[in-house]
Amino acid sequence: MGENIELTVYGAEVLCPSCVNLPSSKEQYEWLQAAIGRKFGESNVTYKYIDIFNPPEEGPYKEFAERVIEEDMFYPVVLVEDEVVGEGNPKLKTVYKALEERGLEPQA
Structure with missing residues (x-):
């Protein structure tokens, strides 16, 4: 498998109002990277973290970050x-399933 799969986490330093007892978006981003690395090894996954209040100017990232805010989505959004x-x-099960559907296989 030669193609990279992009996993993007949209979040903010401030916890979302409904996520008070959860880890921060950045902590969950790092946790996802570690968990995916354990299950799939150093796979073909490219990770991106996007701060919804300071997104890059690239079209799709900026547009989705604005959508997260406008639609009051709970963040992080993966x-x-x-x-x-x-x-x-x-x-994790949902994230793993999406990765497997795109061709990633768990390591033995």
Whole structure:
């Protein structure tokens, strides 16, 4: 498998109002990287963290960051490619399933 899968986490330093007892977006981003690395090894996953209040100027990232704010989505919002696979408190099973659907295989 030669193609990279992009996993993007949209979040903020400030916890979302409904996520008071959860880790920060950045902590969940780092946790996802570690968990995916353990299950799939050093795989073909490219990770991006986007601060919703200070997104890069690149079109799709900026537009989705604005959508997270406008639609009051719970963050972090986790995307695998362009599919939302987690919001607020992402579930590993859901993220793993999305990665496997795109061809990643767990390491033995």
